[in-house]
Amino acid sequence: MVSFFFNPKSIAVIGATSNPKKFGNAVTINLLQNSNLQSELFLVSRKSQEISGLECYRSILDIPKDIDVAIILVPAKAIDEVINQCIKKEVKGIIIITAGFGEINEEGKINEIEIAKRCNNAGIRVMGPNCVGIQNLNTGLNASFIQTAPLGDIGMLSQSGSFGCATFYAMEREYIGCTKFANIGNGVDVSFSEILEFLNTDEHTQLICVYIETIENGRKFLETVNRIIPNKPVIVLKGGRTHLGMKAASSHTGSIATNYKVLKSSLKQKGIVLCENANDYITALKTFSFLPIPQGEKIGVLTNSGGSSVLFSDKIEQFKLELADFSGTLVEKLSTYLIPLVKVVNPLDMIGGADEETYYNITKLMLEDANISIVVASVVVPPFLEMKPDEHYRGIIRAWNDTDRKKPLISLILFSEEFKDLREHSRREKAAIFYTPHDATFAIKILVERMRLLKKLNQSNEN
Amino acid sequence: MVSFFFNPKSIAVIGATSNPKKFGNAVTINLLQNSNLQSELFLVSRKSQEISGLECYRSILDIPKDIDVAIILVPAKAIDEVINQCIKKEVKGIIIITAGFGEINEEGKINEIEIAKRCNNAGIRVMGPNCVGIQNLNTGLNASFIQTAPLGDIGMLSQSGSFGCATFYAMEREYIGCTKFANIGNGVDVSFSEILEFLNTDEHTQLICVYIETIENGRKFLETVNRIIPNKPVIVLKGGRTHLGMKAASSHTGSIATNYKVLKSSLKQKGIVLCENANDYITALKTFSFLPIPQGEKIGVLTNSGGSSVLFSDKIEQFKLELADFSGTLVEKLSTYLIPLVKVVNPLDMIGGADEETYYNITKLMLEDANISIVVASVVVPPFLEMKPDEHYRGIIRAWNDTDRKKPLISLILFSEEFKDLREHSRREKAAIFYTPHDATFAIKILVERMRLLKKLNQSNEN
Numbered sequence: 010m011v012s013f014f015f016n017p018k019s020i021a022v023i024g025a026t027s028n029p030k031k032f033g034n035a036v037t038i039n040l041l042q043n044s045n046l047q048s049e050l051f052l053v054s055r056k057s058q059e060i061s062g063l064e065c066y067r068s069i070l071d072i073p074k075d076i077d078v079a080i081i082l083v084p085a086k087a088i089d090e091v092i093n094q095c096i097k098k099e100v101k102g103i104i105i106i107t108a109g110f111g112e113i114n115e116e117g118k119i120n121e122i123e124i125a126k127r128c129n130n131a132g133i134r135v136m137g138p139n140c141v142g143i144q145n146l147n148t149g150l151n152a153s154f155i156q157t158a159p160l161g162d163i164g165m166l167s168q169s170g171s172f173g174c175a176t177f178y179a180m181e182r183e184y185i186g187c188t189k190f191a192n193i194g195n196g197v198d199v200s201f202s203e204i205l206e207f208l209n210t211d212e213h214t215q216l217i218c219v220y221i222e223t224i225e226n227g228r229k230f231l232e233t234v235n236r237i238i239p240n241k242p243v244i245v246l247k248g249g250r251t252h253l254g255m256k257a258a259s260s261h262t263g264s265i266a267t268n269y270k271v272l273k274s275s276l277k278q279k280g281i282v283l284c285e286n287a288n289d290y291i292t293a294l295k296t297f298s299f300l301p302i303p304q305g306e307k308i309g310v311l312t313n314s315g316g317s318s319v320l321f322s323d324k325i326e327q328f329k330l331e332l333a334d335f336s337g338t339l340v341e342k343l344s345t346y347l348i349p350l351v352k353v354v355n356p357l358d359m360i361g362g363a364d365e366e367t368y369y370n371i372t373k374l375m376l377e378d379a380n381i382s383i384v385v386a387s388v389v390v391p392p393f394l395e396m397k398p399d400e401h402y403r404g405i406i407r408a409w410n411d412t413d414r415k416k417p418l419i420s421l422i423l424f425s426e427e428f429k430d431l432r433e434h435s436r437r438e439k440a441a442i443f444y445t446p447h448d449a450t451f452a453i454k455i456l457v458e459r460m461r462l463l464k465k466l467n468q469s470n471e472n
Numbered sequence: 473m474v475s476f477f478f479n480p481k482s483i484a485v486i487g488a489t490s491n492p493k494k495f496g497n498a499v500t501i502n503l504l505q506n507s508n509l510q511s512e513l514f515l516v517s518r519k520s521q522e523i524s525g526l527e528c529y530r531s532i533l534d535i536p537k538d539i540d541v542a543i544i545l546v547p548a549k550a551i552d553e554v555i556n557q558c559i560k561k562e563v564k565g566i567i568i569i570t571a572g573f574g575e576i577n578e579e580g581k582i583n584e585i586e587i588a589k590r591c592n593n594a595g596i597r598v599m600g601p602n603c604v605g606i607q608n609l610n611t612g613l614n615a616s617f618i619q620t621a622p623l624g625d626i627g628m629l630s631q632s633g634s635f636g637c638a639t640f641y642a643m644e645r646e647y648i649g650c651t652k653f654a655n656i657g658n659g660v661d662v663s664f665s666e667i668l669e670f671l672n673t674d675e676h677t678q679l680i681c682v683y684i685e686t687i688e689n690g691r692k693f694l695e696t697v698n699r700i701i702p703n704k705p706v707i708v709l710k711g712g713r714t715h716l717g718m719k720a721a722s723s724h725t726g727s728i729a730t731n732y733k734v735l736k737s738s739l740k741q742k743g744i745v746l747c748e749n750a751n752d753y754i755t756a757l758k759t760f761s762f763l764p765i766p767q768g769e770k771i772g773v774l775t776n777s778g779g780s781s782v783l784f785s786d787k788i789e790q791f792k793l794e795l796a797d798f799s800g801t802l803v804e805k806l807s808t809y810l811i812p813l814v815k816v817v818n819p820l821d822m823i824g825g826a827d828e829e830t831y832y833n834i835t836k837l838m839l840e841d842a843n844i845s846i847v848v849a850s851v852v853v854p855p856f857l858e859m860k861p862d863e864h865y866r867g868i869i870r871a872w873n874d875t876d877r878k879k880p881l882i883s884l885i886l887f888s889e890e891f892k893d894l895r896e897h898s899r900r901e902k903a904a905i906f907y908t909p910h911d912a913t914f915a916i917k918i919l920v921e922r923m924r925l926l927k928k929l930n931q932s933n934e935n
Contacts (some may be wrong), residue, residue: 016798029858030857030858031857032857033858035856035857069474090801108813109813113813154856155856156856167779168779169777169778169780170779170781170824171776171779171780171824171852171854172619172777172779172780172783172852172886173779173852173888174852174854174855175779175780175852175853175886175888176887177707177762177888178853178886178887178888178890178891180888181890182887182889182890220779222779222782237513246783248779248782248783248786249782249785250786250790251785251786251788251789251790252789253784253785253788253789253795254783254785254786254789254822256785257778257781257782257784257785257819257821258778260778260815260821261816264633275611286787286908286909286910287783287886287887287908287910288751288908288910291887306878313634314632314634314635314638315634315635315639315720315721315723316630316631316632316633316634316635316638316683316685316711317632317634317635317718318747318749319632319685319711319712319717319720319721320635320709320711320717321720321724322712322714322716322720323711323712323713323714323717324717324718324749325714325716326714326715326716326717327713327714332716340488350571352723354723356720358720361633362635365829389634389637390637390638390640390641391620391634391637391641392619392637393494393495393498393618393619394492394493394494394498395492395615395687404810415757417905423638423640423641423750424638424639424642424645424750424754425638425641426639426641426645426889427641427644427645432886445749445750445751446749446750447749447750447751464866
């Protein structure tokens with residue numbers, strides 16, 4: 010198991026430096042900035058005596074305690090000696106952040122394999138080389154040179170470090186975050202599958218996301234995924250889905266990107282949430298971070314905007330989803346809260362005058378209705394009649410809370426990204442906002458697909 | 473012509489009120505709030521003596537001056553008398569904001585047609601009924617009950633008023649805006665085609681966007697579009713592209729949505745920029761607001777993120793676009809600014825250490841290269857090495873400015889919406905940022921399509 014990498018009792022940074030223009034400094038600062046770090050931290054530096062008040066050792070061998078994990082940032086040409094010292098020190102694992110190996114040329118490839126062999130023979134596991142490192146957000150461990158991810162429910166594996174950074178930015182934007190993060194670079198020893206196994210057992214991790222270009226051992230990867238899928242949704246964005254993309258990927262990681270056409274059907278069959286672009290990837294993370302799995306497929310829609318309702322209906326049909334039929338009883342109940350001008354049909358266009366209370370009452374009635382499994386509350390923020398930009402959303406969320414958030418409630422508030430009060434309320438309430446009909450409908454689609462999958466798995470368990 | 477609606481010498485608001493819960497108040501306030509309004513404003517109210525210091529008349533007939541445009545907000549049942557007074561007053565045009573006509577039932581349909589006939593016979597043009605009104609952002613005229621659109625280059629026609637509101641929010645977000653805005657509601661007299669003709673002649677309008685559900689006279693619409701397309705890009709989002717969407721649209725406007733399958737090929741053939749969702753619609757507006765039309769199709773890409781470059785390459789192939797081959801000379805020039813670890817290929821991954829100056833120099837070299845017609849500068853904001861979040865973008869924009877913005881430069885800064893300095897710089901420089909590979913590639917696709925169209929039109933003119 011690789012879990013000790015994420016929960017080390019002690020860490021040594023080899024190649025620590027006070028020069029802020031070096032990655033060795035970024036890793037050191039990232040580790041130091043958490044005053045509650047549960048790992049004992051040691052710095053190894055040839056040049057510095059101390060960094061930010063912490064003593065530096067000349068070599069890992071000078072450290073008076075056992076080391077679980079050594080993080081290596083020395084130049085590629087100096088790495089052999091450092092590896093020897095780590096073996097002598099009997100560390101459990103090494104994270105090689107240093108680049109200039111298999112991603113560069115054949116010689117680098119041979120070098121990194123040789124390093125892994127030597128370490129494995131000594132009982133040491135290796136992450137990297139050419140990686141940004143790992144993070145455990147639940148313990149405050151940032152053993153990487155990138156920014157600390159926001160805290161959330163997601164276990165994240167990213168084959169691109171920089172795409173990992175960018176994903177963190179999108180997570181901040183959406184008020185979601187990580188439990189664990191790993192970028193294993195060239196992946197010479199510790200594999201994606203092992204990280205995934207670990208994330209599967211991790212109690213904090215509710216869902217798993219993977220950005221991947223190359224899958225070295227496809228069969229093992231699929232077997233692992235197969236074990237995880239019944240427990241946790243796995244969201245995958247594959248880079249290198251086309252010839253041009255594969256070419257760029259091979260220049261990026263030095264290995265040949267896995268052919269997407271071959272992979273795609275296997276991944277879909279396993280029940281992976283496969284995203285075709287970066288935007289859908291974030292939407293999927295948001296969806297599973299905030300929304301429960303529905304019990305059925307029928308959708309009820311309320312809105313104050315005809316245009317938004319039309320655009321949403323188009324997406325519903327494109328994604329092969331289904332609107333609920335309103336029962337006579339429901340129509341009667343809904344009517345009591347609506348002005349006579351409103352036609353009580355699904356989608357329900359309540360017209361521009363609908364306010365917080367109308368949204369509250371109508372959302373609640375739909376959430377309580379047995380024929381409706383998913384509710385979409387769609388709003389265009391009204392710029393008139395003294396309405397507050399966040400009042401409709403407040404009504405919606407109140408209704409969701411009053412029904413114990415049992416059904417997925419999708420808030421579609423068109424192009425409302427710039428309404429700060431709205432977004433602050435969303436953050437406080439730990440509830441998502443979707444900003445376009447596409448995103449809202451994609452969310453429903455993947456929730457419905459997960460429901461179908463779990464039903465199918467339950468049935469085959471019963472048989 | 474309908475241009476007088478957008479440039480009236482005098483306006484009367486019939487149904488003005490000081491009650492902030494009424495649309496009559498919203499229109500009044502919107503008109504009053506512009507102290508530089510170039511139209512003389514008169515208010516007509518049964519109840520109020522004055523609103524915000526402006527005298528109210530009991531009837532339009534009491535106003536001592538000629539009225540170009542009367543905006544009507546009285547209830548549907550009171551409208552006949554008001555129409556008669558407008559005819560007697562010999563106004564040039566009427567905007568009927570009042571709802572409760574053709575969108576409700578057959579009787580309403582008959583009523584609105586009768587009103588239009590009576591007005592037309594008296595030489596009066598009618599916009600509406602059931603509309604939110606119009607805006608001329610170049611003169612500060614907001615004759616609608618929705619918020620004033622941001623000022624920009626776009627002439628906008630929206631069949632949904634609320635989708636218009638939402639589009640304004642997205643425009644604020646993207647630092648783009650309108651010249652003119654019109655929502656003509658049930659469109660009983662003044663038609664889409666007439667508004668489009670007007671936008672075509674309007675000197676401020678550089679591009680035109682249309683949200684449409686129903687096209688009453690398809691042939692005329694296509695003829696009009698045909699005349700506009702060589703001068704200005706026309707961007708269309710059609711609501712009601714599916715059966716469900718058409719059903720929702722007919723409930724929304726009271727008329728049957730135009731079948732998209734039939735329309736689609738005609739629109740595409742004419743060279744309309746046809747968007748399949750709301751997100752692409754905004755991306756298209758942004759693209760034509762900020763970027764010049766390219767002279768060729770070959771794309772040069774620079775990036776600091778392998779993952780982002782892979783995802784972008786996938787999109788390039790999906791959209792059938794073309795990467796440029798770097799010439800030997802260009803490779804040589806580029807190399808002088810890059811570290812040896814960097815492979816000088818297209819897309820050019822300069823690795824995480826690339827800073828403002830590297831971005832400036834490489835962007836400039838690509839913009840100056842004769843084999844490259846479109847440059848994509850892709851960034852993942854580096855969270856390390858003390859780099860500033862906006863420095864790469866600053867370098868990129870400097871290079872663009874130093875080459876007189878002759879070629880389209882697409883800044884793809886992945887998921888960077890929350891970097892305020894970056895967005896402020898983008899606003900100041902009047903330059904776009906694209907946040908996902910999809911959006912960046914969609915922008916290139918529509919620019920290339922416009923270039924091909926203009927070339928084709930030029931060729932047929934020469935023959």
